[in-house]
Amino acid sequence: MRKHLLLFLALYSASLNAGAQAPFTTMDWVNVNNISAAALVHGDMWWNPSLEVADCQFPAGSGKSMNFAGALWMSGYDAAGGLHVAAQTYRQAGNDYWPGPLDNDDTLTYATSSLWAKIWNVRQTQIDSFRALTTHTTANTPESILTWPATGNTYAAGNGGAPLTINPLDIMAPFVDLNGDGIYEPLQGEYPAIKGDQALWWVFSDNGPTHTETNGKPLGVEVHVMAYACKRGTLIDNVVYYDYIVINRSANAYSNFRIGLFDDMDLGYFDDDFIGFDSSRRLGITYNGTDCDGCSAGSPVNSYGRNMPIAGVTMVALPGDDGTNYAPVGSFNTYNNDVSVNGNPTTDTQYNYYLRAQNRVGQHITNTFQGAGIPCPTTGTGPNTNYLYTGDPSISTQWSECGCNNTPGDRRSIITTGDITLLPGSVDHVLMALVTTNLDTNNGCPEAGFDSIKAVADTAWNYYYNSYLSVANVATGNALQVYPNPAHDQIAVENTSYTMGAETIIIYNVLGQVMPVPLYKSGKTWTVDIGNLPNGLYDLLYSCAGVQTNVKLVKG
Secondary structure (H helix, E strand, O other), rough: OOOHHOOOHHHHHOOOOOOOOOOOOOOEOOOOOEEEEEEEEOOOOOOOOOOOOOOOOOOOOOEEEEOEEEEEEEEEEOOOOOOOEEOOOOOOOOOOOEOOOOOOOOOHHHHHHHHHHOOEEEEHHHHHHHHOOOOOOOOOOOOOHHHHOOOOOOOOOOOOHOOOOOOOOOOOOEEEEOOOOOOOOOOOOOOOOEEEOOEEEEEEEEOOOOOOOOOEEEOEEEEEEEEOOOOOOOHHHHHHEEEEEEEEEEOOOOOEEEEEEEEEEEOOOOOOEEEEEEEHEEEEEEEEOOEEEEEHHHOOOOOOOOOOOEEEEEEEOOOOOOEEEEEOOOOOEHHHHOOOOOHHHHHHHHHHHHHEEOOOOEEOOOOOOOOOOOOOOOOOOEEEOOOOOOOOOOOOOOOOOHHHOOOOEEEEEEEOOOEEEOOOOOOEEEEEEEEEEOOEEOEEEEOOHHHHHHHHHHHHHHHHHOOOOOOOOOOOOOOOEOOOOOOOOOOEEEEEEEEEEEEEEEEEEOOOOEEEOOEEEOOOOEEEEEOOOEEEEEEEEEOOOOOOEEEEEEOO
């Protein structure tokens, strides 16, 4: 039986006996590039709960997995100081998250959740073929485009093809709104607004049929997710993006609200890993604690042996980012698969501790580095720190698990935002990227260094912030000039290769909503007034003579 379930078999079995509230096993994969990464409708990912096995293959098709499980964790305090927590791990105690949006009463029934227990999967090639059609019918429109769960779509369909009602006031999956009426109309040529060459989209909430992972008070949040990837023949092929929109549907204003990613990143064999952190890239890293993955366990079939990757998760966009000023992460923490003070959380308070650089009993993590070769526990003598193991293992004078000669093991990590105030109805945006190096014989301790994983993380950031990630077949090109960017009041948009043709400019926020802005043209240059837009990140979609270009715009 798989390692995680040993500690919780009785609890897991009890949860399955819930009958009508049994969790959904619906899953799909981002698999357009070198990584095949599973996603599940309960907000967890990278594993198959039915088979109880890892499902994040790298290289794709190899049968070897670089990750086992991950999910969002969130916590915050209401006006009375009450703690609210939502998390997901291995479903052993139940589920805090359920597929589907919250209703007007900030709840999600099992019946509604069943309808939304679906992950929509669309590829750029499908959109390309669809856009090339001169007319669109239900027969020639791909199902992924026809049933896309966007605002007002009369063809929207969920789990098992069940019809979904999405009224004009519900902002769901983003789409390219060609006529600007706010309604998704695929037979009028409108299509999903995806990024990358393949994208998955789904929605889950934390106030559904059960809240039994943490047994805490629900937050009343709804989360929209787009996972996407590119195939370019470069390092971007080793990246999968996860774009989260977190909406507070409750009446509570939460202080000290944090969003974190829990990650049990097993590189092949699960029990011989180390972790590390690079604060400048907001990058949590997992690498092998020995020079041969799985050799200590007899080289199981899923292990990498001596040719292994280094993998990680980098937080590409966080609340608090402002132009080129990037907010630091709140913490990078870890815990073990045991019942010690650094072990598995079992209460809402313990989940909250781990989101705030503390262990299971509320002790703050410390920097215990005393020099090369001296073991470095996560708490003990030394100053408090918010980030564990911040050094490069190739440099003996820096704080790393390899340099400390720690015992390799089954590491879990939690990387978080800083503290946020989450008001009723407010929206936060978190974009993270799963990244991995190529296989190499020098990727385990003691030879491991972080230069290669940093290069992949830099590629993930570069593609995002330089608009190389298209929005639904929106081409990128140097002919379009948008300046200044970041901007505060006005921007200029100029097509330097302009020929005769109708031009349109549309600005979308991170929810895919069209943002009305005044604009006027003088010669070849458009002036767009963004003064009334809230500070944040936007997509500017420019169209001319059938060619569209997307530019990432920062209002600050």
